[in-house]
Amino acid sequence: MGEPVIAMRGVRADLGSRPVLRGIDLTVRHGEVVALLGANGSGKSTAIRTVIGQVPVSEGEIELFGTERKRFRDWSRVGYVPQRTTAAGGVPATVTEVVSSGRLSRTRFGVFRKADRDAVRQALELVGMADRAKDNVDALSGGQHQRVLIARALASEPELLIMDEPMAGVDLASQEVLARTLRDQVAAGATVLLVLHELGALEPLIDRAVVLRDGCVQHDGPPPRALGQHALPGHDHVHPHSEHEPIRTGLLS
Numbered sequence: 735m736g737e738p739v740i741a742m743r744g745v746r747a748d749l750g751s752r753p754v755l756r757g758i759d760l761t762v763r764h765g766e767v768v769a770l771l772g773a774n775g776s777g778k779s780t781a782i783r784t785v786i787g788q789v790p791v792s793e794g795e796i797e798l799f800g801t802e803r804k805r806f807r808d809w810s811r812v813g814y815v816p817q818r819t820t821a822a823g824g825v826p827a828t829v830t831e832v833v834s835s836g837r838l839s840r841t842r843f844g845v846f847r848k849a850d851r852d853a854v855r856q857a858l859e860l861v862g863m864a865d866r867a868k869d870n871v872d873a874l875s876g877g878q879h880q881r882v883l884i885a886r887a888l889a890s891e892p893e894l895l896i897m898d899e900p901m902a903g904v905d906l907a908s909q910e911v912l913a914r915t916l917r918d919q920v921a922a923g924a925t926v927l928l929v930l931h932e933l934g935a936l937e938p939l940i941d942r943a944v945v946l947r948d949g950c951v952q953h954d955g956p957p958p959r960a961l962g963q964h965a966l967p968g969h970d971h972v973h974p975h976s977e978h979e980p981i982r983t984g985l986l987s
């Protein structure tokens with residue numbers, strides 16, 4: 735089956751003086767779609783930021799495509815969609831400029847050739863934003879902004895997509911576009927690791943769920959489908975009308 739696309743072994747990470755990841759093991763194999771779930775502050779964003787090298791690891795190992803993360807240079811194989819911030823960024827930039835920045839890793843010395851311009855245009859078409867190519871990103875809605883960030887991640891035609899809550903604060907129409915885009919990427923063989931608050935429209939795509947709690951892996955297996963919405967973070971469900979002990983799913987809170 736080949737090397738895992740992502741392998742985290744015993745990963746620990748501190749932010750400030752606080753241990754945020756306390757020994758994470760996580761393997762994502764080629765073509766898998768893995769959802770990272772867990773309550774607020776459980777370490778989901780920090781975990782994926784260690785994978786892309788934004789947060790240093792204090793102990794343990796991370797490999798990307800079989801290469802030690804510190805020696806990994808092939809970043810065009812990885813598309814990253816950060817958690818959306820409330821501010822649009824503050825720097826004036828057009829939609830095309832933002833998406834083009836995601837293609838830089840495929841260019842030689844930043845020179846865009848036709849294939850690069852085509853890839854940028856295609857990424858914009860995939861997320862239904864081609865008609866906004868020349869607009870300033872500050873003029874976009876939250877959902878459109880998110881589509882642009884996803885187009886930026888797709889512009890390098892990555893094999894691995896890492897997304898931090900891609901559906902958060904996104905209007906329904908954009909959610910549908912994003913779910914369809916992701917479905918197409920997965921059908922084309924992409925590997926996906928994404929932080930989610932709820933499985934929602936992406937549920938049918940998810941192969942496996944990894945649930946973090948206090949910086950540790952609490953569950954690694956089938957998505958908590960059978961438990962429904964109540965199994966999602968923040969829904970430590972208590973049945974008020976139960977005659978017996980309250981049923982607590984306990985998985986995600």
Ligand SMILES: Nc1ncnc2c1ncn2[C@@H]1O[C@H](COP(=O)(O)OP(=O)(O)OP(=O)(O)O)[C@@H](O)[C@H]1O
Binds near residue numbers: 750777780781
């Ligand atoms: N730069 C930082 N300095 C210190 N502590 C931080 C920093 N960034 C995050 N933390 C803390 O680390 C913990 C884990 O944060 P992280 O963002 O990884 O959680 P999360 O599971 O992604 O949460 P959320 O669902 O709210 O995004 C939280 O308690 C958070 O307050």
